Amino acid sequence: MARQKSDEKRSAILQAAIRVIDRQGLGAATAKIAAEAGVSNGSLFTYFPTKADLLNDLYLEIKSDMAGELMQGLPDDGPFQDRLRHAWGNWMDWASAHPARRHAMAQLMVSDEISAATRAKADAIAAPLGAFLDEIRTGGPLRDMPIGLAMRLIDGVVTATMDAVLAEPAKAPALRAAGFDAFWRLVRG
Template sequence: MARLKSEEKRTAILAAAAQAVAERGMGAPTALIAKRAGVAEGSIFTYFADKDILLNELYLSAKNSLRDTMYEGYPSRAPIEERFEHVWNRYLDWGMAEPALRVAMSQLTVSERITAATRVEGERVFGDIAGLFDEGMASGVLRHGQPIGFMAGIITAVAETTLQFMAKNTAEASDYRRAGFEAIWRAIGSA
């Protein structure tokens, strides 16, 4: 008789995988993931046919977690700069609350083990937020002539630095948060 799958176990496996990948990269052994999830190693393959599928699901899980955080209170009709600041603040909130998932997502983003279809799905989930760059370019609020990928890279680099400083000095976290946003806006804004 086949065992019923438990959403709780699946979630525990994904959380354990995030922690293991954050610490050990793509080479994190499934035995470690299973141990941290509190399941037998074979149970991982009940939920995920192989490790690559697990990693792709972890990538999507991280993207969905980030999206859920960013959409909370998203001011869809506000000026573009305000929407960018909302996304910035929510990314930092997520990064502080989910450090292992954030590090794992960073590693998964550059991994060849993540399929093209998974990458497309990971970006699709952001909907309106994904269109911010295009809208900003079309309206002249963002600098023309800079590729969107370059601007996104600047934001990511400054966000990672900001998160490091926020974590080291929580008393000044709001100052770092604001300074980080001002830095990215000077880099990508048109004025």
């Protein structure tokens, strides 16, 4: 047989894309991404046929990475507020630990290159969060709200806090706490 496509290489390209997009935006050259990944520009296209494919896969990658982190060490029971606070902490930790991912994600979120199919797939990936999300909604005022709006509101508050933290890392603890209070008011207030 011949050399097989390596997951490490694929992953290296994706990680390089995050760094380069963080610096240069979605207009970043594929050649730059390949170089950052330590791969020839031609190789990038054996892993991602198209720049759009790379972007779509990157979106999925970041989303599932974030979703995974979010549930990290989340207790199955206990007071709802405690569990929510735990998830909130995970969320903020993720953003603090990976500012480039958060920045790249922010751009991918509004990009026209990301297809509807990819967005649908991303929702499916985040399914594990579904049960938790249901608990968030059903137990409070978001109960009767269309799910699309509920998700957007939650995302809005989370994102706002993350960005505030990233803008002023020094004040992270206070911002996290204040953000959580706002979040709590939104979902249980």
